[in-house]
Amino acid sequence: MATMTAPVSAPKKIAGGAFLISDAKPNECFFPEDFTDEHKQIAQTTAEFATNEIAPMGDAIEAKDFAVTRRLIREASALGLTSVDIPEEYGGLEMDKVTSAIVADNIAKQGSFSVAFSAHVGIGTLPIIWYGTPAQKKKYLPKLATGEYVGAYALSESTSGSDAMNPRSRAVLSEDGKHYTINGEKMWITNGGFADIYTVFAKCAVPDGDKAGSASGQEKQEKLTAFLIERGTPGFAVGKEEHKLGIRGSSTCPLILTDCKIPVENLLGEVGKGHHIAFNVLNVGRYKLGSAAIGGAREAFGHGIRYAKDRKAFGKSISEFGLIQEKIAECAVGIFAGEAMCYRTVGLIDAALADVSKDDTKEIQKQIENYAVECSISKVWASEMLDMVVDHVVQIFAGYGYVEEYPAERAYRDARINRIFEGTNEINRLIITGWLMKSAMSGKLPLMQAIKTLMDEVMAGPVPKEDRDGPLAEEYDLLASAKKLTLFAAGSATQKYMAAIADEQEVMAAIADMIIQVFVMESCILRAEKISARKSGSGPNKDVAVAMARMYAASGMQIIEASARKVIAAVAEGDTLRVQLTILRRLAKHDPVDTIALGRLVAGHIVRAGKYAV
Numbered sequence: 001m002a003t004m005t006a007p008v009s010a011p012k013k014i015a016g017g018a019f020l021i022s023d024a025k026p027n028e029c030f031f032p033e034d035f036t037d038e039h040k041q042i043a044q045t046t047a048e049f050a051t052n053e054i055a056p057m058g059d060a061i062e063a064k065d066f067a068v069t070r071r072l073i074r075e076a077s078a079l080g081l082t083s084v085d086i087p088e089e090y091g092g093l094e095m096d097k098v099t100s101a102i103v104a105d106n107i108a109k110q111g112s113f114s115v116a117f118s119a120h121v122g123i124g125t126l127p128i129i130w131y132g133t134p135a136q137k138k139k140y141l142p143k144l145a146t147g148e149y150v151g152a153y154a155l156s157e158s159t160s161g162s163d164a165m166n167p168r169s170r171a172v173l174s175e176d177g178k179h180y181t182i183n184g185e186k187m188w189i190t191n192g193g194f195a196d197i198y199t200v201f202a203k204c205a206v207p208d209g210d211k212a213g214s215a216s217g218q219e220k221q222e223k224l225t226a227f228l229i230e231r232g233t234p235g236f237a238v239g240k241e242e243h244k245l246g247i248r249g250s251s252t253c254p255l256i257l258t259d260c261k262i263p264v265e266n267l268l269g270e271v272g273k274g275h276h277i278a279f280n281v282l283n284v285g286r287y288k289l290g291s292a293a294i295g296g297a298r299e300a301f302g303h304g305i306r307y308a309k310d311r312k313a314f315g316k317s318i319s320e321f322g323l324i325q326e327k328i329a330e331c332a333v334g335i336f337a338g339e340a341m342c343y344r345t346v347g348l349i350d351a352a353l354a355d356v357s358k359d360d361t362k363e364i365q366k367q368i369e370n371y372a373v374e375c376s377i378s379k380v381w382a383s384e385m386l387d388m389v390v391d392h393v394v395q396i397f398a399g400y401g402y403v404e405e406y407p408a409e410r411a412y413r414d415a416r417i418n419r420i421f422e423g424t425n426e427i428n429r430l431i432i433t434g435w436l437m438k439s440a441m442s443g444k445l446p447l448m449q450a451i452k453t454l455m456d457e458v459m460a461g462p463v464p465k466e467d468r469d470g471p472l473a474e475e476y477d478l479l480a481s482a483k484k485l486t487l488f489a490a491g492s493a494t495q496k497y498m499a500a501i502a503d504e505q506e507v508m509a510a511i512a513d514m515i516i517q518v519f520v521m522e523s524c525i526l527r528a529e530k531i532s533a534r535k536s537g538s539g540p541n542k543d544v545a546v547a548m549a550r551m552y553a554a555s556g557m558q559i560i561e562a563s564a565r566k567v568i569a570a571v572a573e574g575d576t577l578r579v580q581l582t583i584l585r586r587l588a589k590h591d592p593v594d595t596i597a598l599g600r601l602v603a604g605h606i607v608r609a610g611k612y613a614v
């Protein structure tokens, strides 16, 4: 495949988290309908590779035949699929982030391979792209691009997964300053059993005089530091493969480091700055996980639709039953919303990176970090949407869904990991609210001002709704109410707990749920609006897109209302509680939407198409 730099069509740079306090326009957002010809070409290449080359090897992959996985990674490399993020001078294609999301989405037809591939191109390669010295990049990136080498990332330990900044592994610099000796053990390392190059994190004493060290300089501090360790290095051993619930064909192993000596040249980044590597790489991992979850959901749903059309009960196809149609519609709406939200997120990142030099890796990370909230939302929401879809698909297959011979069973098991790795969904929910609160406190995002304006508005009494028309007028009203309810609940909670809100995890998570729903609702509505505004002709079905957005907005609003109620019940009591509940009811007031009729319309379209289609 020729080198290509895909243009970005999301023109406006919008601050991370700004969706909560300002209204985006459809043309400011990037959705699948905005894919360029190059994007479409890479989507097709990836999907064909997944269908024709990966899927037929499913049994061998699941049997942990890692030679097959390695061969497929090399074949994917020959198509350019492993080099999207790698700079051209090191044999990569250096394309936009939308392209990397497209690859993650379309390769995700076989869960185990998808995880191995994603770990290789993401957490296994990105640390070297961003933090490697020119010599490290020259040594490893061309081999990672061709798939000659496979990468892995070893942060977690048996006693520190979420608490990743506190590993027990230690690295000690030799007296002659020529090598580090690392001791410790890593746990659950993807590609652990067959990778060639591992980014390994350990605590290491920060050198004297370094600002990252202790203020007095008398007592050395130990801080997280990253190292590159090659397979075969003396003192580096790989433990037994874990037997897992799902993604059984991916390799997950502990690593054991016993007086493992590595040259100082293999220090990655700076001593004591490993947390930058860990966090920044995870932001990318999260939006890519969101994309992969959407690809996985689309794949599982495809099996569900085909089965629903074929299976007969009571003399008809089960796809004609309302309760099966309801599941079909919910899955389709989930995928539509997921595509809208994930591609909007990467579109925002690409727009922010448009003016950044490709060599300025620090600025690239800073820009991506600005969208930490959107990246975490992609991870949390898409992993939970995937679980909803695979559960529906098992139910559609029913008895056949419960046995191994049919695809629903593996899809169900494979999906579950996504809520655990790349930061558990609990940790990501805390990040979502915590990051926004921090941005508000630091003045980076005028959230406090928005909360104050809203509080003044609600105290002043009911506000007439905006005059809107169009097929999504009610949904825009719902979205406006959703934003107000979220700010209202966040405002009430911050008023009560102030900085101590971080200790109120259930409240933080309920606020995160509201923030998540606002972003997904808005993405869905804007995507449907953008589709509606297209010239008639071939392309997405406008009525179906509008119906999907309306269905999603109705369900999102229910979650927002319930979460707001939960927060307010926790933070207020007595008369204050009664006043706040009155305000809540006023803000949440809306007419019910006939989601049954909308669901039938959506399901009818999907069943006729025989696959997920807008």
Ligand SMILES: Cc1cc2nc3c(=O)[nH]c(=O)nc-3n(C[C@H](O)[C@H](O)[C@H](O)COP(=O)(O)OP(=O)(O)OC[C@H]3O[C@@H](n4cnc5c(N)ncnc54)[C@H](O)[C@@H]3O)c2cc1C
Pocket: 119, 153, 154, 155, 156, 157, 158, 159, 160, 161, 162, 163, 187, 188, 189, 190, 191, 244, 252, 417, 420, 421, 422, 423, 424, 425, 426, 427, 505
């Ligand atoms: C198949 C698989 C592949 C993996 N691949 C990799 C890899 O390639 N590299 C790597 O480094 N790691 C990898 N991991 C590890 C993974 O990232 C961790 O399992 C994950 O971060 C959670 O850590 P833990 O399992 O120690 O759970 P814990 O951190 O012990 O958490 C247990 C529970 O407590 C919750 N919890 C923890 N802390 C908090 C808190 N502060 N507030 C609220 N709730 C909290 C968690 O959400 C979770 O529900 C992998 C794991 C698996 C299963």
